[in-house]
Every structure is written in C-alpha cells, then in structure tokens.
Amino acid sequence: MKAGKKHISVLQRNGTSQSQRFPESLDPEQLKIDGRTEADLIDYALEFAEQLNFYTLDNLADGDWRPFFEQLKAAPLEALDGQLSPQAGLFLSFLRLFKKQQDQLNGLTKKHLDLFFRDILKIKPKQAEGDQVHLLFELSRKLPPAKIATGSLFKAGKDSDGLELSYQLNEDIIVNHATVESIRSVLVDTANNQLVHKGEAANTADGVEAKLPEENPKWPAFGKRNFAPADLGFAFASPVLWLQEGTRKIVVTLFLRGDESLEIPDDALNNSLKVWLSGEEEWLGPYFTTPSQKEVSGRYQLRFELQLPETEKPVSFFNSSVLTGDFQTVFPVMKVVPDTASFSYLNAFLQGAVLEDVRIEVDVKGIENFDLKNDQGKLDASKAFFPFGAEPVRGASFEVGCEEAFTKKLNSFSLEVDWLDVPSTNMRTHYGSSYGGNQAGLNYYISSNQFKALLSYRNKRDQPTRKTVDLFYSSNNQAQATYDVDNTAFIGRIVPLMPAVLLTGMTENRMLGLAQQKYRLLPGNKRLGRKSIIRDLRVEAPDKGYVSLELLDDFFHRQYRQKYVKATVEHQSGSDLFLPKEPYSPKIKKLRLSYKAVASQANLKEDSESAFLQRDIEFFQLGAFGQREVHAYLQRQTAWTANDETTLLADYSQQGELLVGVKNWAAGQTLQLLIQVAEGSANPEKDKEPVQWSLLMNDAWCPLTTEHLLADGTNGLLRSGIVKVNRPEAKATESVWMPAGLVWLRASVQANPDAVCQLIGVHAQAGIASVVSPQKHPAHLKQPLAAETISKLQRPNPAIKRVMQPYASFGGRAVEADTAYYTRVSERLQHKNRAINLWDYERLVLQEFPDLNQVKCLNHSCPSKNLAPGHVHLIVVPNLQNKNAVNRLQPRVSKDLLDQILNFVGRLSSAFVKLHVSNPFYEEVQLEFEVSFLRDYEFGYYQKELNRELVEFLSPWSIGKQTEFSFGGRIEKSVLLKFVETRHYVDFVSHFKMYHEGGTDQESAVASSPKAILVSHREHLIHRYTRNN
Known part of the structure; x- marks a missing residue:
C-alpha cells in the first residue's frame, strides 16, 4: 500500500447532517411495552373468539x-357511524378505555429517560426565548426631542390562543427630528480599471428611479x-479664464509628483480629456483634447491646450443660479474630466498623484469691445470715431479700457488699428510742400512716421511706463497700425480684477468657524457667491485700467487754417490761388486688442492665509456628487485633513461607499439608524471587510471613533441591526462635496464590496423591543410577528406622533422540543462538551449552529492538502432554505459565520490543534449534446425545460429540497444520458458529451478530493439536432 493511501478511507465520508443526529433508539415511541393498536386488538379478539365455543x-x-x-372487522371503524350492534359497541368502548392504560404503560420508557436526563443529570430543556422587533418612531412637529424609556410597552394584538401580546423597549431612545432623505452609493469597478459608478438613488434598480421588484426589494449596499459612471476629474477657477471674444487659446500645465513613474502610454492620451468652460447660460463644451507629457528636473508635467474660435460663446464668470455644480467661486471655471474610455488608464497613473503647481496661459486675438x-x-467703438478729436492737437489723448485683458497678469498685449479714410498716397505726398520745406518757416517734410504717440500703461511694479509708437505704417498705404508691448517690457496687470475678502462669523442658520471661506466681489459692488453670507458688505472697487495714446504732434489743422486764409487774401491781391491740402483727421474704423496672459499662483502647498488669499488659481476636485476646493490652507483647518497632500484626483481608494443623507440632524444629537439587510x-467566497463609518465635515470625510460611533449592531453590514451615531459638536461648513442641506454619513469598505449583505431599507429613529413573558405565548414563538402589527404605545406619549414596525420580528425560539432535548443531552453525554474525535466536532457544530445543514470533519487535513498532521478541517454546508443565497447551486456560508464556527470550536478543542473551517469545493459538471424533440414540442421552450430538469437532477438542493450532499462523489455519463432520453418530450439524443470542470469529454466525473462536491453547471450546452452533424 502506498504511503498516504491508508488515510483516504477516513476522508471518504459525507459527514453528519441535521437529520442524522437523532437516533431512533432515543425515540420513546420506537420501543413500546404494549405496542398493539386497536386493529391489532380486534384481530386478537377474533382469533381468541374462535376458541370460545357455544x-x-x-x-x-x-x-x-x-x-x-x-x-x-368487516367495515372501517370510522365508517360505522354509530351503526354498531350492542356487543360490538361495548367491546369498542372497552378498547378505547384500555388504550389509556396502554399509554400509561408505554410512557414508562419516556419517564425513565426523563428521570435520568432531567432529574438525575439535572439537564433542563432550553427555555423559550422571546422574539425581538425593530420599531421606528416619529416625533411630533415643533416639539423638542423626547425620551422613550426602557421598558415602555407596545401593543401587538393577541396571539393564536387569544392572549394579549405586548413588547417592551430594550433600552432608552431619545427621538429627534432627524430623517433619512437620500441614499446614494459609489462603487469602484476594479475589473474595469477603477471605473467609478454612482447611484443617485442606491435603493433603486438602476441607481436613479427604476423601482425594485416588490417580491424581492433588496439592493446592493454599494451599488451595481x-x-x-461618475464624471470624476478636476477644475480650475481663475480670472485668466475670463474670455469674452476673439480667437482664444488656453494652455494648462500641471506639475505633478508621484511615488512611482507617472508616465502614461501615449495611446492612452489621445483625446483623453473632456473640458467644459463656464458660459453665460450653460456650460460650454465638451471639448476633447489630447494632453502631452514630459519630465523636467524630476517633476512630471502634463500639458493640454484648447482652441476657441471667434464664433464660440463667451467664457464668463461662474453663476451657480444658471450653471450646474456648486463651485464656491465667482471666477470663470474650467472643468476637466477624463473621457470614460480613457479614464481607466489615466486614473491608474494619476490616482494619488500630488498636484504641486498649476500654470494657465491664454492667448487671445481680436477683442473688439472696449471702454473708450x-x-x-x-x-462708441461700434462705429467709426475720431480717437483724438476731429482736429487733434498735440497732447490729445485717447484711452482704451478692456476689463477682460487689463485685469489679468499680462505677458504682452497689442492694439491693432484700422484707420478710416487714410490718404491713398503716403503722408509726404498728401501733405506735399504745403506743410514742408521752407514754407511757413517749416524746415522739414511731412512723412508717415512724422506722427507719433506715447503709449502709456503701468508695468508689473505698478509704475507708469511710456513707449513712443508710430501711429501709421510707412508703407501699404498706412491703412493699419499695430502697437505692441511684449514680455520684455511688460509682465503685469493694469489693474486688479477684484479684491479678496475673508469672511468668518455667523449666518442665518450655520456657523463658519474652522474652515474660513473666501468671497470675491466684482467691480461695481456686484455681489456674488453665497448671498446668505454676504450681507451689507461693501468693498470699493478700483477704477478700470486704461492704456492711453497721447499725440506728440498735431496734424496741422491750425496751420491749415492759417495757410488757407493767407492764400485767399493773396489771391484777392492778384496772386495765383494756391490752396493747401486739407490735413488728415485720424479716424478709426476698427480697433482690435490681442493679449497673452498667465496665472501661476495657485500656492497649493502653502498653508498660510496670505497664500490662500493671493492665489490667482483656485483648484477643485470633481467627485461623484459634487466638487470641493482643495488647498493646504483649507486642509490645515481640520485635524483629519491637516496632513493630507493636494492630489489631482479625489481619493476613491474605498472600493464601496454607502452614503446616507440625514435631514434635521443637529450637532450633539444621537441618530439611531436601522439598517435592514437581506x-x-x-x-460567502469573499473575505469579510471591516466597514469604516465616517461623517462629512468641511467637505472631507471624518472617520468616526468609538467616541461618536456608539454601536454597530449590523456586524459590518452582515445582519440587520441598529447603528448608533452621535454627531460631533465641531463647527462645520455647508457641504458642496455632497448635495447641500443634509448631513452625510458614509459606510465604506476598502475591498470586496459584495462581502456585505444586500440591503432592504435604511431608517432613522429606530429602537428594539422584546416580547413580554415569552413562556406564556408558546404558539406565538413558532412564527414571527408580522410586519406592521405594532403601531402604538400601550400608554400614549403626546410627543410621539407615530410608531412603526416595518419588518417582521426575529430571534424568537419556543421551548426546546423533546426530540431536540434528547438529541442534545445524549450528544453531550458522549462528547462531554469537548471536541476530540470526528463525531464530537460535527455534532458540536450542528448543535450550536442550527442554520447549518451538514458538517464534515477531516482530521489531519487542511484546505491545501489531504494529509496534514495536527490539523483539523471542518467543511460546512448551510441550510438550503436561504432564499437570499448568492448561488443556490453552490451553497456557502458567510465569512462571518465561518469565523463564529472557528471561534466556537477553538474553545472546545485542544490548544495544539490547528483548526480550519471552510465551505466545500464545488466542481461543475456540464453536458453538451444535440437533441431532437418529439413533434409539437417547441425547441426554444423545451430546451430551457430540459436544462432546468438537468440542473435539478444533478443539484436537487437548488430548488429547496433538503438533501444530503455527497462529498467526493462520482457521476456516470450513462446515467445522465438515460435521464435525458427518458424525458417524455425527447425523441433522441446525439453527440452526448460530459465535461468536468471545463475539461474534455469524460465517461465519469469524479470529485478531485474528499472536500469537493459535484454540482450542475448553470447552463448546459443543448443544441438542436441537425442531420449534417
């Protein structure tokens, strides 16, 4: 015999099921002292009567x-209907009286058993345990929170015996006005490269509004x-993005840092970003753009640009009353969202990347609206005008104001002038000798560059700066001229756009405290931002900035008049008439402004108040349900974000999030939240994940400690229970990360979001009540109290408007039946509450966990191998009545229950035993064949019917049948072929194949180990028979 083979016989067994625990020898009815029935006694009387002769x-x-x-003997006793003869009736009466003596005599077996178990061993049957029920309370309007004391009674009608049924509250509850108004979810799809799915209404079929089926209204806690998909990304708000007209080019450069290389594959960048810009009436876009990347001095740069044509609408200041989103800014906003198709790549590389700096550059050409x-x-710039007057003189000035351009930090700007009615010849020819040479004492000739002006502006140091420019070109007929100020001479802004104001203090209904907010006022005292906060505040706006042109020479209008008069007088004296040419009066047909500006002071890493106020770029993260500004100064205001770095994308490292929006939940109040799970x-195949509860405060999730998370009766969303949370007293601002007006509570898991139960409902103001005197209501304990039975207190409380019982009661247990009692005691006598051999382990577990159907113990074995000295491996199969099972073909118990079993057995076994508790290994058997059905049997319907029958034949427990599982089983293909052929609608079968765990065709399917169970595949490959095959 090979080494190890001698142990296999111990492993090749099915273990113990609940139905096998009660031995017939313990049933008092199995061995009766007088086991004769009434029919037996009549037969005996007939036989004995033959011996009694007349x-x-x-x-x-x-x-x-x-x-x-x-x-x-001739007729059934129940059919005689009183038609018995006197002697037969007398004898039947005797038999009925004799049965009482029989019962007393036969009861000696049970009495002897009870004497030993109950009186000598002193082991009592388990007493009845009362059921419990979750109750919800609604406080009367306009009343302060009210207390309902422990022991308060609630009416529950009458039980089946007609007795009054009451429930009493287990512990005090203070009922307040908090209600659950919104339930949302976030799910990170790790199978699809971290794509984030959001549920606006998590308790619906589609995450928006589709209703759940009434017969099974459960829904995944973290969505589907x-x-x-959520539009995650980032946004910038900056004055430099105020772009009203012209051709506009925007270039954004992000300076990033990461723990690892951030280089993204080039094919993942093609049109990977969608960009929106704030318009006057709607968001402009989306515009698709392809970012570029490079590494400079150890810093990773991601750069993208956008081109807006002249025909595109203006980019305007953000107006929350018109545009979606609640950006806390008045500046123009640029939203950037990775395209869904590319999000997986970008998110994988950029998740966790730290944003160190931002630079936004704009290049605008062709602005035509000015303040002149x-x-x-x-x-009026809309029509031709004389910039220096109809008869310009030396020193005449012309000022150009452009709030869009001159309020920005400019690198350069240029004015392009289209002069109207410029002489068709050059200026020297036009003016000729009339105004030059030695005439009229002038010793020079007029030329195009004769006419100059001083271009005046303020430089980056706010100092007046002047530059001499030619008003006209000396060629091309002098029709146009451009006046440039490039970045060698100018880097600055003409005038600030608006002052920054930092507000703290009271508002109508909330306090601004730890997180101070910044508000900006546009010139003209136009108030934007939160109108409820900005009241009676006035900030004097600075004058608009102008660029001016001042003439250095006139256009000879005064000389013209003098020469005209002189020529006229001389002509009257007999001289030839020689009139001077009329001078040119400069008139502008069209004026255009072009400029380049930059914003680069995001100051993201500086946590001072001055750095916060002086920034010219505001950075926002876009989340699934909102947006929030991120800055080191804001993060420093709260302890739970003080050490956080500014990441480009919002943190969605939690794979699943359940978000509960609570209305009217005041600081300091305790919320008792009922979470009903399926x-x-x-x-059951996923490891249990710890659930982290957090509260949204100042647009950041604050983890709740035991100081505020007072109780979690759900055991991490694995069973129905009450979560008790006390809202911290800390001051908090109104949320923009989640919809405003609610207090948001979050339950999240790091991984395995389906390792928690699906939910049925989430309700506020919940308490638990237990039935009073359960031993007086044995019939009631056999079934739960129906939902909506309890609706009021036994003694009305005027502060409580309503009492609700949304779900049936749970946890009740009647007095232990004799069969269960005898089984427990007899097993206790054998294992002595110690786990030593296989029998002990299996029965101890089945007794403690009645929801299990079958347990198999493998000694000297572990999940990874059959022979492992010192190890004990328990394989458990759940009760098959679980309607919420994830996979009914392969029933498994939850990780939570596996942990409970391990802890229970660990207390009863040797300290030297290494215990393992697991679900069975299921191995699928799949059939593939061609079939022809009898005439009049539709193939489409009976194909599904045959598949259903095959599944039920191979896995009968899938339809709820209580059956014993066969570990290490074997299935012959011939048996399955015969089963198919004997269906009444099957004509014949061809090309019959059987696959075990997806392998090749097998004649027999044999389980690979004693831990494995053969089960049916969900879909068998059933094809219509075709003659060609």
Missing part, C-alpha cells in the same frame, strides 16, 4: 364467538456596475 344441551360445540366481532474715451468724453446575501 355448546348445546348435549354438550356439543355449536359455533363460536366470532360473529360478535366480525362487524368490527450597471449604474452610471478721449479728452471730449466716451466713445441576511445571507453576502458573497
């Missing part, structure tokens, strides 16, 4: 007593993969 006077036998009893004025007053719906 005798004649001659002492001769003349018949017997049989006729007296034949009536009882068919929910809509000269020495005579304001000018118990048993957790994926």
Whole structure:
C-alpha cells in the first residue's frame, strides 16, 4: 500500500447532517411495552373468539364467538357511524378505555429517560426565548426631542390562543427630528480599471428611479456596475479664464509628483480629456483634447491646450443660479474630466498623484469691445470715431479700457488699428510742400512716421511706463497700425480684477468657524457667491485700467487754417490761388486688442492665509456628487485633513461607499439608524471587510471613533441591526462635496464590496423591543410577528406622533422540543462538551449552529492538502432554505459565520490543534449534446425545460429540497444520458458529451478530493439536432 493511501478511507465520508443526529433508539415511541393498536386488538379478539365455543344441551360445540366481532372487522371503524350492534359497541368502548392504560404503560420508557436526563443529570430543556422587533418612531412637529424609556410597552394584538401580546423597549431612545432623505452609493469597478459608478438613488434598480421588484426589494449596499459612471476629474477657477471674444487659446500645465513613474502610454492620451468652460447660460463644451507629457528636473508635467474660435460663446464668470455644480467661486471655471474610455488608464497613473503647481496661459486675438474715451468724453467703438478729436492737437489723448485683458497678469498685449479714410498716397505726398520745406518757416517734410504717440500703461511694479509708437505704417498705404508691448517690457496687470475678502462669523442658520471661506466681489459692488453670507458688505472697487495714446504732434489743422486764409487774401491781391491740402483727421474704423496672459499662483502647498488669499488659481476636485476646493490652507483647518497632500484626483481608494443623507440632524444629537439587510446575501467566497463609518465635515470625510460611533449592531453590514451615531459638536461648513442641506454619513469598505449583505431599507429613529413573558405565548414563538402589527404605545406619549414596525420580528425560539432535548443531552453525554474525535466536532457544530445543514470533519487535513498532521478541517454546508443565497447551486456560508464556527470550536478543542473551517469545493459538471424533440414540442421552450430538469437532477438542493450532499462523489455519463432520453418530450439524443470542470469529454466525473462536491453547471450546452452533424 502506498504511503498516504491508508488515510483516504477516513476522508471518504459525507459527514453528519441535521437529520442524522437523532437516533431512533432515543425515540420513546420506537420501543413500546404494549405496542398493539386497536386493529391489532380486534384481530386478537377474533382469533381468541374462535376458541370460545357455544355448546348445546348435549354438550356439543355449536359455533363460536366470532360473529360478535366480525362487524368490527368487516367495515372501517370510522365508517360505522354509530351503526354498531350492542356487543360490538361495548367491546369498542372497552378498547378505547384500555388504550389509556396502554399509554400509561408505554410512557414508562419516556419517564425513565426523563428521570435520568432531567432529574438525575439535572439537564433542563432550553427555555423559550422571546422574539425581538425593530420599531421606528416619529416625533411630533415643533416639539423638542423626547425620551422613550426602557421598558415602555407596545401593543401587538393577541396571539393564536387569544392572549394579549405586548413588547417592551430594550433600552432608552431619545427621538429627534432627524430623517433619512437620500441614499446614494459609489462603487469602484476594479475589473474595469477603477471605473467609478454612482447611484443617485442606491435603493433603486438602476441607481436613479427604476423601482425594485416588490417580491424581492433588496439592493446592493454599494451599488451595481450597471449604474452610471461618475464624471470624476478636476477644475480650475481663475480670472485668466475670463474670455469674452476673439480667437482664444488656453494652455494648462500641471506639475505633478508621484511615488512611482507617472508616465502614461501615449495611446492612452489621445483625446483623453473632456473640458467644459463656464458660459453665460450653460456650460460650454465638451471639448476633447489630447494632453502631452514630459519630465523636467524630476517633476512630471502634463500639458493640454484648447482652441476657441471667434464664433464660440463667451467664457464668463461662474453663476451657480444658471450653471450646474456648486463651485464656491465667482471666477470663470474650467472643468476637466477624463473621457470614460480613457479614464481607466489615466486614473491608474494619476490616482494619488500630488498636484504641486498649476500654470494657465491664454492667448487671445481680436477683442473688439472696449471702454473708450478721449479728452471730449466716451466713445462708441461700434462705429467709426475720431480717437483724438476731429482736429487733434498735440497732447490729445485717447484711452482704451478692456476689463477682460487689463485685469489679468499680462505677458504682452497689442492694439491693432484700422484707420478710416487714410490718404491713398503716403503722408509726404498728401501733405506735399504745403506743410514742408521752407514754407511757413517749416524746415522739414511731412512723412508717415512724422506722427507719433506715447503709449502709456503701468508695468508689473505698478509704475507708469511710456513707449513712443508710430501711429501709421510707412508703407501699404498706412491703412493699419499695430502697437505692441511684449514680455520684455511688460509682465503685469493694469489693474486688479477684484479684491479678496475673508469672511468668518455667523449666518442665518450655520456657523463658519474652522474652515474660513473666501468671497470675491466684482467691480461695481456686484455681489456674488453665497448671498446668505454676504450681507451689507461693501468693498470699493478700483477704477478700470486704461492704456492711453497721447499725440506728440498735431496734424496741422491750425496751420491749415492759417495757410488757407493767407492764400485767399493773396489771391484777392492778384496772386495765383494756391490752396493747401486739407490735413488728415485720424479716424478709426476698427480697433482690435490681442493679449497673452498667465496665472501661476495657485500656492497649493502653502498653508498660510496670505497664500490662500493671493492665489490667482483656485483648484477643485470633481467627485461623484459634487466638487470641493482643495488647498493646504483649507486642509490645515481640520485635524483629519491637516496632513493630507493636494492630489489631482479625489481619493476613491474605498472600493464601496454607502452614503446616507440625514435631514434635521443637529450637532450633539444621537441618530439611531436601522439598517435592514437581506441576511445571507453576502458573497460567502469573499473575505469579510471591516466597514469604516465616517461623517462629512468641511467637505472631507471624518472617520468616526468609538467616541461618536456608539454601536454597530449590523456586524459590518452582515445582519440587520441598529447603528448608533452621535454627531460631533465641531463647527462645520455647508457641504458642496455632497448635495447641500443634509448631513452625510458614509459606510465604506476598502475591498470586496459584495462581502456585505444586500440591503432592504435604511431608517432613522429606530429602537428594539422584546416580547413580554415569552413562556406564556408558546404558539406565538413558532412564527414571527408580522410586519406592521405594532403601531402604538400601550400608554400614549403626546410627543410621539407615530410608531412603526416595518419588518417582521426575529430571534424568537419556543421551548426546546423533546426530540431536540434528547438529541442534545445524549450528544453531550458522549462528547462531554469537548471536541476530540470526528463525531464530537460535527455534532458540536450542528448543535450550536442550527442554520447549518451538514458538517464534515477531516482530521489531519487542511484546505491545501489531504494529509496534514495536527490539523483539523471542518467543511460546512448551510441550510438550503436561504432564499437570499448568492448561488443556490453552490451553497456557502458567510465569512462571518465561518469565523463564529472557528471561534466556537477553538474553545472546545485542544490548544495544539490547528483548526480550519471552510465551505466545500464545488466542481461543475456540464453536458453538451444535440437533441431532437418529439413533434409539437417547441425547441426554444423545451430546451430551457430540459436544462432546468438537468440542473435539478444533478443539484436537487437548488430548488429547496433538503438533501444530503455527497462529498467526493462520482457521476456516470450513462446515467445522465438515460435521464435525458427518458424525458417524455425527447425523441433522441446525439453527440452526448460530459465535461468536468471545463475539461474534455469524460465517461465519469469524479470529485478531485474528499472536500469537493459535484454540482450542475448553470447552463448546459443543448443544441438542436441537425442531420449534417
């Protein structure tokens, strides 16, 4: 015999099921002292009556007593209906009285058993345990929170015996006005490269509004993969993005740092970003752009640009009353979202990347709307105008104001002038000798560059700066001129856009404290931002900035008049008439401004207040349900974000999030939240994940410690229970990361979101009540109290408007039945509450966990190998009545229950034993064949019917049948072929194949180990028979 083979016989067994625990020898009914029935006694009387004869006077036998009893034998006793003869009725009455003596005599077996178990061993049957029920309370309007004390009674009608049924509250509850108004979810799809799905209404079929089926209204706690993907990304708000007109180019450069290389494959960058810009009435976009990347001095740069044509609408200041989103800014906003197709790649590389700096550059050409004025007053740029007046003189000025351009930090700007009615010849020819040479004392000739002006502006040091420029070109007929100020001479802004104001203090209904907020006011005292906060505040806006042109020479209008008068007078004296040419009056047909500006002061890493106020770029993270500004100064205001770095993308490292929005939950109040789960719906193959509870404060999730998370009765969302949370007293701002107006509570898991149960409901103001005197209501304990039975207190409380019982009661247990009692005690006598041999382990576990159907113990074995000295491996199969099972073909118990079993057995076994508890290994058997059905049997329907019957034949427990599982089983292909052929609708079968665990065709399917169970595949490959095959 090979080494190890001698142990296999110990492993090749099915273990013990609940139905096998009670031995027949313990049943008092199995061995009766007098086990004769009424029918047996009648038969006995008939046989005995044959021995009782009648005798004649001659002492001769003349018949017997049989006729007296034949009536009882001839017809069923229940059919005689009182038509018995007197002697038969008398005998039947005797039998009925005799049965009482029989019962007393037969009861000696049970009495002897009870004497030993109950009186000598002193082991008592388990007493009844009362059921419990979750109750919800609603406080009357306008009343302060009210207390319902422990022991308060609630009416529950009458039980089946007609007795009044009452429940009493287990512990005090203070009922307040908090209610659950919104339930949302976030699910990170790790199978699809971290794509984030959001549920606007998690308790719906599609995450939005589709209703759940009434017969099974459960829903995943963290959403589904068919929910809509979330538009995660980032955004910038900056004055430099105020782009009203012209051709506009925007270039954004992100300076990033990561723990690892951030280089992204080039094919993942093609049109990978979607960009929106804030418009006057709607978001402009989306515009698709392809970012570029490079590494400079150890810093990773991601750069993208955007081109807006002249026809595109203006990019305007953000207005929350018109545009979606609640950006806490008044500056123009640029939203950037990775395209869904590319998000997986970008997210994988950029998740966790730290944003160190941002630079936004704009290049605008062709602005035509200005604020114009000269020495005579304001000018209208929509039509031709005289910039220096109709008869310009030396020193005449023309001022150009452009709030869009001159409020920005400019690298350069240029004014392009299209002059109207410029002489068709050059200026020297136009003016000719009339104004030059030696005439009129002038010793120079007029030329195009004769006419100059001083271009005045303020430089980056806010100092007046002047530059001499030519008003006209000396060629091309002088039709146009451009006045440039490049970055060698100018880097600065003409005038600030608006002052920054830092506000703290009270508002109507909330306090601004730890997180101070910044508000900006546009010129003209136009108030934007949160109107409820900005009241009666006035900030004097600075004057608009202008660029001015000041003439250095006139255009000879005064000389013209003098020469004209002189020529006229001389002509009257007889001289030839020689009139001077009329001078040119500069008139602008069209004025255009082009400029380049930059914003580069995000100051993201500086946590001072001054750095926060002086920044010219505001950075926002875009989340599944909102957005939030991120800055080191804001993070420093709260302890739970003080050490956080500014990452480009919001942190969605939690794979699943359940978000509960609570209304009217005041600081300092305790919320008792009932979470009803579909118990048993957790994926048993996944490891149990700890659930982290957090509260949204100042747009960041604050983990709740035991100081505020007072109780979690759900055991990490694995069973129905009450979560008790006390809201911290800390001051907090109104949320923009989640919808405003609610207090948001989050339950999240790092991984395995399906390792928790699916949910049925989430309710506020919940308490637990237990039935009063359960021993008086044995009939009630056999079934739960129906939902909506309890609706009021026994003694009304005026502060409580309503009492609700949304779900049936749970946890009740009647007095232990005799069969269960005898089984428990007899097993206790054998294992002595110690786990030593296989028998002990299996029965101890089945007794402690009645929801298990079968347990198999493998000694000297572990999950990875059959022979492992010192190890004990328990394989457990759940009760098959679990309607919420994830996979009914392969029933498994939850990780939570496996842990409970391990802890229980660990207390009863040797300290030297290494215990393992697991689910069975299931191995699928799949059939593939061609079949022809009899005439009049539709293939489409009966194909599904045959598949269903095959599944039920191979896995009968899938339809709820209580059956014993066969570990290490074997299935012959011939048996399955015969089963298919004997279906009444099957004509014949061809090409019949059987696959075991997806392998090749097998004649027999044999389980690979004693831990394995053969089960049916969910879908067998059933094809229509075709003659060609």
